[in-house]
Amino acid sequence: MIPNLAKIQTPRYESQRERTLVASLENASKNYGSLRALRNVNFSLSAGEVLALLGPNGAGKTTAVKLFLGLIEPDSGKTQVFGGNPRNPENRMRTGAMLQVGKVPETLRVGEHIDLFSTYYANPMPLNEVLVAAGLQKLRDRKFGDLSGGERQRTLFALAICGNPDLLFLDEPSVGLDVEARRILWKEIRRLVDRGKTVLLTTHYLQEAEALADHIAVINKGEIIAEGTPAAIKALASGKRIRCITMLNETTLLQIPGVTDVRQDREAVEIHVREAETVIRTLLELDPSLSGLEITTAGLEEAFLTLTQENETSTRYH
Numbered sequence: 001m002i003p004n005l006a007k008i009q010t011p012r013y014e015s016q017r018e019r020t021l022v023a024s025l026e027n028a029s030k031n032y033g034s035l036r037a038l039r040n041v042n043f044s045l046s047a048g049e050v051l052a053l054l055g056p057n058g059a060g061k062t063t064a065v066k067l068f069l070g071l072i073e074p075d076s077g078k079t080q081v082f083g084g085n086p087r088n089p090e091n092r093m094r095t096g097a098m099l100q101v102g103k104v105p106e107t108l109r110v111g112e113h114i115d116l117f118s119t120y121y122a123n124p125m126p127l128n129e130v131l132v133a134a135g136l137q138k139l140r141d142r143k144f145g146d147l148s149g150g151e152r153q154r155t156l157f158a159l160a161i162c163g164n165p166d167l168l169f170l171d172e173p174s175v176g177l178d179v180e181a182r183r184i185l186w187k188e189i190r191r192l193v194d195r196g197k198t199v200l201l202t203t204h205y206l207q208e209a210e211a212l213a214d215h216i217a218v219i220n221k222g223e224i225i226a227e228g229t230p231a232a233i234k235a236l237a238s239g240k241r242i243r244c245i246t247m248l249n250e251t252t253l254l255q256i257p258g259v260t261d262v263r264q265d266r267e268a269v270e271i272h273v274r275e276a277e278t279v280i281r282t283l284l285e286l287d288p289s290l291s292g293l294e295i296t297t298a299g300l301e302e303a304f305l306t307l308t309q310e311n312e313t314s315t316r317y318h
Contacts (some may be wrong), residue, residue: 002116010058011097019038019046019047019048019049020046020047020197021044021045021046021047021083022044022045022047022081022082022166022167023044023045023047023068023079023080023082023167023198023200024043024044024045024078024079024080025038025040025041025042025043025044025064025067025068025074025077025078025079025191026042026077026078026079026080027040027041027042027076027078028040028041028042028064028067028074028076028077028078028079028238029041029074029075029076029077030060030063030067030072030075031075031306036222037060037063037222038060038063038064038067038074038222038223039221039223040077041043041064041077041222041223041224042062042224043217043224045167045198045200045229047166047196047198048193048196048197048198048203049192049193049198049199049214049215050189050198050199050200050212050213050214050215051104051198051199051200051201051213051214051215051216051217052201052202052203052208052209052212052215052216052218052222053065053200053201053202054202054203054206054209054216054217054219054304055217055218055219055220055308056220056248056308059219059220059221059222059308059309060219060222060223061171061202061219062171062202063222064219064315065097065099065169065171065200065202065227066088067079068081068086068089068169068200069086069095069097069169070085070086070087070092075109076223079270081095081167082094082166082167088277091126092166093120093121093122094164094167095165095166095167095168095169095244096160096161096163096165096167096168096169097160097168097169097170098156098157098159098160098168098170098171098172098173099169099171100171100223102176104152104155104156104159105144106143106144106145107142107144107145107146108143109141109142109144110131110136110139110140110141110144110147110155110221111127111131111138111140111141112125112141112144112198113144113155113158113159114127114130114131114158114159114162115127117131117159117162117163118163120163121162121163121164121165121173123161123163123164123261124163124164124307125161125163125164126203127162127164130158130161130162131158133158133161133191134154134155134157134158134188134198135154135181135184135189136151136154136155136158139151139154139155148176149176150176150177150178150181152176153173153174153175153176153177154177154181154185154252157170157185157188161192162189165197166196166197166198166291167197167198167300168192168197168198168199168200169199169200170189170199170200170201170202170203171201171202172203172204173185173189173201173203174186174203174208175204182208184187186208186211186212189201189212197215199212201213206299206301206304207300209300210230210299210300211232213227213230214229214314215227216228216229216233216300218233218304218307218308220307220308225307225308226307227253230300232298232309233303233304234299234300234303236301236303236306236307239260239273239274239275239302240272240273240276240295240296240297241270241271241272241273241274241277241295241296241297242266242271242273242276242283242293242294242295243268243269243270243271243292243293243294243295243296243300244268244269244281244283244290244291244292244293244294245267245268245269245290245291245292246269246283246289247287247289247290248283248286248287250262250264250269252286253269253271253305256279256281256282256283256286257278257279257282258273258275258278259271259279260272260273260274261305268292272302276295277299280293280295282288
């Protein structure tokens with residue numbers, strides 16, 4: 001066990017001026033009957049940053065987002081957005097959200113959806129600008145019901161940003177997107193942040209969190225167990241990854257001193273180790289035919305798994 005996980009925190013802005021607080025949860029708890037979804041959660045978002053909220057399924061991510069959006073209220077503690085209640089109409093006008101819940105009328109065309117959502121805001125983005133940002137220029141007149149999964153996801157992103165919000169919640173925004181569409185989405189998120197917007201991102205793609213986030217909060221079983229910069233979170237996972245093609249089975253590999261995890265990766269095997277050198281020597285002794293050897297430093301995925309290893313239903317991430 002890593003000691004004192006709940007207290008792991010690092011300075012957020014070591015090389016830049018302190019930023020304005022945009023939203024926060026203060027000792028927030030939320031129960032659904034006998035299920036405790038959040039337990040005295042504290043974390044905040046500052047202007048012009050991307051905060052990635054990471055955790056296994058059922059960890060409390062969606063509940064936290066719903067609190068910020070004013071869709072539910074905490075049983076105890078406090079939620080603040082722009083210094084006030086998230087249900088305040090003025091605050092809602094400054095907030096956009098892309099969620100994995102709810103239904104969108106399938107008979108309306110993409111452009112019609114964006115036009116409709118834009119009317120809910122005082123200073124929406126121009127339609128053409130929204131279409132370009134979401135990569136929907138060629139789909140403007142396509143009915144939502146005729147869109148592919150990735151195209152629907154891009155449309156939901158367009159609806160989230162069309163009001164030109166200062167605070168944006170993105171729940172699994174790149175699900176169903178191909179590589180090119182995902183890169184376009186990332187570029188647009190960075191552009192929004194460069195304009196001073198604030199983004200709370202939940203994602204199962206840890207590469208996405210690493211590419212976009214200024215700050216990461218890891219939640220598990222309703223509690224924030226670690227918070228810091230991506231570099232600080234990654235530093236919690238010591239060790240390396242060895243990838244190779246070997247005749248040795250998983251049971252044998254796990255018995256090698258220093259091996260912490262083994263998983264199959266197509267024709268090869270990925271071995272997580274504390275120190276690579278001694279393990280590699282043992283591998284070569286046991287299997288002289290070993291080939292395709294690659295060694296890399298442990299990253300965000302290993303840190304995430306280390307932090308959440310006590311969860312009996314820990315989820316493997318992409």
